[in-house]
Amino acid sequence: MKPTSKRIAAITLLTAVAAGSAWIGYQYRRDINRARSRVATGSQVISTPCGSIEYAETGNGPPILAVHGAGGGFDQGLLLAGPIAKSHRVIAMSRFGYLRTPAPSHPTIALQADAHACLLDALGVQSAAVIAWSAGTPSALEFALKFPERCKALVLFVPGWFPPERRNLQRLGPLEAVVFNRFLQSDFFFWALTRFFPSLSQRTVLGTPPAVVAGATPSEQARVAALLVQISPVSKRHIGLSLEGQMTSGDLSKPLESIAVPTLAISVEDDLYGTYANAQFIAHHIAHSQFHGYRTGGHMLVGHNDDVTAAVLAFLQDHEVIAQ
Numbered sequence: 001m002k003p004t005s006k007r008i009a010a011i012t013l014l015t016a017v018a019a020g021s022a023w024i025g026y027q028y029r030r031d032i033n034r035a036r037s038r039v040a041t042g043s044q045v046i047s048t049p050c051g052s053i054e055y056a057e058t059g060n061g062p063p064i065l066a067v068h069g070a071g072g073g074f075d076q077g078l079l080l081a082g083p084i085a086k087s088h089r090v091i092a093m094s095r096f097g098y099l100r101t102p103a104p105s106h107p108t109i110a111l112q113a114d115a116h117a118c119l120l121d122a123l124g125v126q127s128a129a130v131i132a133w134s135a136g137t138p139s140a141l142e143f144a145l146k147f148p149e150r151c152k153a154l155v156l157f158v159p160g161w162f163p164p165e166r167r168n169l170q171r172l173g174p175l176e177a178v179v180f181n182r183f184l185q186s187d188f189f190f191w192a193l194t195r196f197f198p199s200l201s202q203r204t205v206l207g208t209p210p211a212v213v214a215g216a217t218p219s220e221q222a223r224v225a226a227l228l229v230q231i232s233p234v235s236k237r238h239i240g241l242s243l244e245g246q247m248t249s250g251d252l253s254k255p256l257e258s259i260a261v262p263t264l265a266i267s268v269e270d271d272l273y274g275t276y277a278n279a280q281f282i283a284h285h286i287a288h289s290q291f292h293g294y295r296t297g298g299h300m301l302v303g304h305n306d307d308v309t310a311a312v313l314a315f316l317q318d319h320e321v322i323a324q
Helices: 004-039 072-079 107-121 134-146 174-183 187-196 198-204 210-214 216-229 239-248 276-285 304-320
Strands: 044-048 051-058 063-067 088-092 130-133 151-157 264-269 288-294
Touching: 004 187, 044 288, 051 072, 051 107, 051 174, 063 072, 063 107, 063 134, 072 216, 088 107, 088 198, 088 264, 107 134, 130 134, 134 151, 134 187, 134 239, 151 304, 174 239, 198 216, 198 304, 210 216, 264 304, 276 288, 288 304
Parallel strands: 063 088, 063 130, 130 151, 151 264, 264 288
Antiparallel strands: 044 051, 051 088
16 A cells, blocks of 8 residues: 555654654753753852852952852853953852852842852952842842942942832833743753744843844854853752842842942943943942943943953952952
8 A cells, every 4th residue: 555645744744853853852962961061060169157159260369259140150250250360360159049059048138248258258358349240239239238348349230239219110021021931940941942042042031132142243242152051051040040039129238328339330221131220320329439331232241341341450450459
């Protein structure tokens, strides 16, 4: 009995689907194993009065505490602070719930700031400049409030701390909410999102307009791609991600006006997470502060990496956080 054309078509389709599924499965297993291996090395876990804290160090010179943003960990801190490490000792930690740093039963911004101090104590570091990205901003601000003698300078990239009057603003659209609620809970779904829908990933995960990335230099495009890939495995960051809502909208122990630490706030008008107004607010309310703003670049400051690095190094030099 000869197979009909419909049967041949069905068999061909099933074969193609099976082959495609096998290829996707292979690609996923390869990439996720690489990601898991990457975060399993290159860091240490140290015991402190504030609990266990994961950290890594790179570079030599005056110490910089690198406080990562949402979806990060010590690895994101090292990646983002890479240019600074050429002249400074960068201490990159994993915040509560990220990678190998456990979250306390009732995490707060104040407890996270205490953990920063505990880490510095454990490493024998009396004082350091603090550089924070996005959702790392609240605990960096609180650290400057609680331990002003230990915070030599404060640099805030696209600050993810929302003042009271901006906390009720809708920060995530329906599409972004779906991505955060579904794709940031599964290693496979997140991998598929970043692998097959890079523009959607840039917009929803990185808060950066895809057109800005498309028009950037190859080196900047590679930097964005590296930041996106670096979030895997997302399952090891899920607890930390689930805490960000309360950590970025919580109250600080004192008004911003109480901060006496020299502060540099940097943001971009088209940041899809809306941090431009935050940066302006922070710079307006802290006495010894500077504000650097750009028109385009998104949450990843695309196209401004070299300029921002130069500005940060100049700021640190102005406040004597320089190599001896």
